[in-house]
Amino acid sequence: MRMMKMTAIAAACAATWAAAPSGASAADEVKTLRIGTWLPAHHLIVAGIIKPWADAIEAETDGALKFEIMTSPLGPPPAQFDLLLDQAFDVGYGVSGHNVGRFTMTQVMDLPFASPDPWSGSAAAWQTYERFGDQYGEHEGAHIVGLFTHSNPNINMAKGRIETIADLEGKTIRVGGGVTGRIMSQLGATPVQLPPTEAQTAMARGVADGITFPTESIDFFGITPVITSITRIPGGLYTDTFWVAFNQASWDGLSPEQQAAVEKHSGMAIALLAGWAWTNGDRIGEAALNEAGVEFITLPEEEVAIAKERLADMETEWLAEAEKRGLDGQEILDYARRMVKDYSAYKVVNTPN
Numbered sequence: 001m002r003m004m005k006m007t008a009i010a011a012a013c014a015a016t017w018a019a020a021p022s023g024a025s026a027a028d029e030v031k032t033l034r035i036g037t038w039l040p041a042h043h044l045i046v047a048g049i050i051k052p053w054a055d056a057i058e059a060e061t062d063g064a065l066k067f068e069i070m071t072s073p074l075g076p077p078p079a080q081f082d083l084l085l086d087q088a089f090d091v092g093y094g095v096s097g098h099n100v101g102r103f104t105m106t107q108v109m110d111l112p113f114a115s116p117d118p119w120s121g122s123a124a125a126w127q128t129y130e131r132f133g134d135q136y137g138e139h140e141g142a143h144i145v146g147l148f149t150h151s152n153p154n155i156n157m158a159k160g161r162i163e164t165i166a167d168l169e170g171k172t173i174r175v176g177g178g179v180t181g182r183i184m185s186q187l188g189a190t191p192v193q194l195p196p197t198e199a200q201t202a203m204a205r206g207v208a209d210g211i212t213f214p215t216e217s218i219d220f221f222g223i224t225p226v227i228t229s230i231t232r233i234p235g236g237l238y239t240d241t242f243w244v245a246f247n248q249a250s251w252d253g254l255s256p257e258q259q260a261a262v263e264k265h266s267g268m269a270i271a272l273l274a275g276w277a278w279t280n281g282d283r284i285g286e287a288a289l290n291e292a293g294v295e296f297i298t299l300p301e302e303e304v305a306i307a308k309e310r311l312a313d314m315e316t317e318w319l320a321e322a323e324k325r326g327l328d329g330q331e332i333l334d335y336a337r338r339m340v341k342d343y344s345a346y347k348v349v350n351t352p353n
Contacts, residue, residue: 031258035068035090036083036092045093046069047277048277049277054069057261061258080093091244091247100179103139104138105132105135105321105325105332109121109124109125109336110238112183112237112307114337115152115236115340116235116344117152118275118345119344122272123268123271123340123342124343127268127339128332142248143245144243146266149241150278151278154231156210156211158203158204158226162229162299164300165307174203180238215282225292230294231299234298242274244266315333319333
């Protein structure tokens with residue numbers, strides 16, 4: 001009788017195993033990976049890009065591959081790539097420009113006026129990296145699964161109005177990093193580098209006259225109350241290239257089926273998520289700014305031409321760095337520009353000619 005009971009139990013277990021989803025047939029086959037983060041859970045990068053990406057992969061694998069987004073940062077933003085390499089977490093994301101000189105080739109979209117919108121900028125960043133990234137050798141120890149850019153930054157002023165490039169003379173502008181600081185300096189302003197959480201106080205106290213930021217970020221960091229005017233720069237004055245990556249050992253620890261599931265929802269899928277996230281974030285931010293009565297100004301075409309001329313040497317230097325590394329920088333740049341054109345969010349359709 002005891003033998004018959006054991007046989008029945010074994011048969012039931014076998015039936016349960018067979019009926020389980022192919023990707024999660026047993027508890028010990030479920031793999032959970034930790035995602036390092038340095039932003040709050042409600043920030044659009046986490047809520048609009050990283051979490052939907054992770055959820056899509058979990059669904060694709062029927063729960064065999066799960067992700068745990070950490071609730072607190074293990075280090076500041078510039079430390080994220082090294083934390084990933086040190087296996088402090090399995091998956092991470094970060095801003096390439098936070099590590100100056102480390103990801104220069106990957107940052108082709110960071111050049112002035114390279115990224116006119118987050119859709120084409122993100123798509124071009126990924127497509128260009130997918131084609132040329134193996135030649136860069138900039139991410140050893142990690143497996144890059146996505147790149148994306150933020151939306152167009154504006155010049156957001158607490159004091160004064162920017163209608164021409166000359167209006168930047170004598171203005172102190174808060175910037176987030178060295179590249180943006182150089183851009184502001186070459187356009188005539190005095191850059192001051194401050195964390196975004198200190199920007200409102202700095203402008204309220206007169207330490208800074210304005211800040212370079214996408215519309216979304218002005219609202220998110222609570223800077224709206226001190227802003228009086230915003231100058232849009234057609235074509236995108238600059239952008240930051242973000243990376244999403246696995247530690248190489250964590251990636252190698254995935255089964256081929258799990259790797260395929262990740263790849264299916266990465267690359268251009270991440271670029272698509274970024275386009276939606278930044279567009280929607282900007283829409284919310286602009287609504288708050290309009291409600292506050294902030295004036296929006298668009299820099300005239302002739303002034304944009306002046307800005308491009310003053311910043312042209314940054315492209316020249318990037319090309320020189322590519323040559324120094326034995327890369328055909330012009331080919332990379334031309335390809336990136338073609339991808340921007342192909343994936344532009346501002347194409348005119350449904351009209352003759």
